[in-house]
Amino acid sequence: MAFPTExxxxxxxxAEDPAAVAxxxxxxxxPPSHPLIVHICGAEHLGDWVEDVPAAARLLAERFWPGPxxxxxRRGRRVSLEATGGLETVAVxxxxxxxxxxxxxxxxxxxAAPSANRFGSVSPTTADHVRAELGxxxxxxxxxxxxEVGVESTIVDATGDTPSxxxxxxxxxxxxxxxxxxxxxxxxxSRVRVPGQHPSHYAxxxxxxxxxxxxxxxxxxxxxxxxxxxxxxLPPSFAGAQVxxxxxxxxxxxxxxxxxxxxxxxxxxxxxxCDLIVASLPVEEGLGLAIAxxxxxxxxxxxxx
Ligand code: TXA
Ligand code: MG
Numbered sequence: 402m403a404f405p406t407e408x409x410x411x412x413x414x415x416a417e418d419p420a421a422v423a424x425x426x427x428x429x430x431x432p433p434s435h436p437l438i439v440h441i442c443g444a445e446h447l448g449d450w451v452e453d454v455p456a457a458a459r460l461l462a463e464r465f466w467p468g469p470x471x472x473x474x475r476r477g478r479r480v481s482l483e484a485t486g487g488l489e490t491v492a493v494x495x496x497x498x499x500x501x502x503x504x505x506x507x508x509x510x511x512x513a514a515p516s517a518n519r520f521g522s523v524s525p526t527t528a529d530h531v532r533a534e535l536g537x538x539x540x541x542x543x544x545x546x547x548x549e550v551g552v553e554s555t556i557v558d559a560t561g562d563t564p565s566x567x568x569x570x571x572x573x574x575x576x577x578x579x580x581x582x583x584x585x586x587x588x589x590x591s592r593v594r595v596p597g598q599h600p601s602h603y604a605x606x607x608x609x610x611x612x613x614x615x616x617x618x619x620x621x622x623x624x625x626x627x628x629x630x631x632x633x634x635l636p637p638s639f640a641g642a643q644v645x646x647x648x649x650x651x652x653x654x655x656x657x658x659x660x661x662x663x664x665x666x667x668x669x670x671x672x673x674x675c676d677l678i679v680a681s682l683p684v685e686e687g688l689g690l691a692i693a694x695x696x697x698x699x700x701x702x703x704x705x706x
Contacts, residue, residue, distance in 0.1 A: 405543060406498045407468070407501075407549045409525060411517055413425075413440070415513070416481060416513035423483055434486045436484065441495055442495065450477045450479060455561065460581070470572040471554040471570075472494065473490050473567065476491040492556060526548040526661075552660045565587065566586070570691045571660070573686075573688060607675045608676065608677050609696065616681075617633060629676055657688060663695060
């Protein structure tokens with residue numbers, strides 16, 4: 402069953418049912434060692450799913466849930482090892498979406514859910530995207546419209562006293578730091594193993610090339626002349642420019658709008674038959690950090706390379 406959240410659509414299964422969780426891995430084509438996020442309906446239930454809630458984790462949960470923040474904590478016994486890919490930690494979040502919250506409250510348990518896309522491809526931000534990705538393999542899709550945030554949740558390793566960011570996402574590093582009152586390490590200082598962090602992920606069919614913002618138009622036109630069907634992520638500084646390319650997406654000025662549209666833009670350029678997408682990275686602050694992370698990985702080497 403697929404359901405909407407404020408970030409992206411998820412493909413859900415009872416977190417306590419190993420067979421249901423196994424089916425999610427099968428439908429997604431995801432290696433079983435890649436852990437899923439357990440979705441719950443409120444911060445007050447966190448203690449049911451994890452062994453220990455350090456003070457910093459409690460603070461973050463109270464401040465940001467429901468919302469696009471995932472906390473990695475020590476696994477409670479209720480969570481099936483299938484859901485955590487065999488890890489002794491578990492990722493938990495409370496999504497900020499009325500349909501997701503209604504589903505979770507009615508169900509009463511935890512729903513283990515990855516993004517509802519095939520392994521390695523672009524996450525779905527509408528019910529139509531889910532159907533295009535998973536077709537008949539998914540029993541039904543709860544349609545909650547377009548996702549407000551558009552990029553996945555921020556994943557924070559909160560197992561110890563000094564939380565660190567494992568994946569930038571919908572809650573900004575700056576917001577986390579303001580609440581914690583200290584700087585946060587991003588990824589590198591974490592002791593936690595992060596499976597599923599392959600160089601290529603969030604990838605459309607078209608190859609993605611990243612260049613400096615001021616070179617986007619020239620690079621795109623050159624590649625088009627060389628015979629590619631080029632899709633362009635046109636930076637706001639070029640707004641309105643005529644580009645000799647196959648398809649052009651105007652990148653919104655606001656980072657919130659960019660995040661909301663990002664995966665839809667990648668899908669659109671695929672659908673329009675582009676084989677190459679030329680884009681640039683936004684400034685890596687606020688939501689720009691998550692957008693740049695996804696673009697880098699969309700541009701990463703593909704598994705066959
Ligand atoms: O916004 C989101 O987080 C969406 C919606 C559906 O909630 N979900 C999502 O799930 O992005 P998924 O499976 O596509 O990505 C979850 C990532 C995994 O790739 C893995 O890196 C990390 O969460 N993760 C899960 N459990 C973990 C753990 N115990 N330790 C470290 N990382 C973990
Ligand atoms: Mg995913």
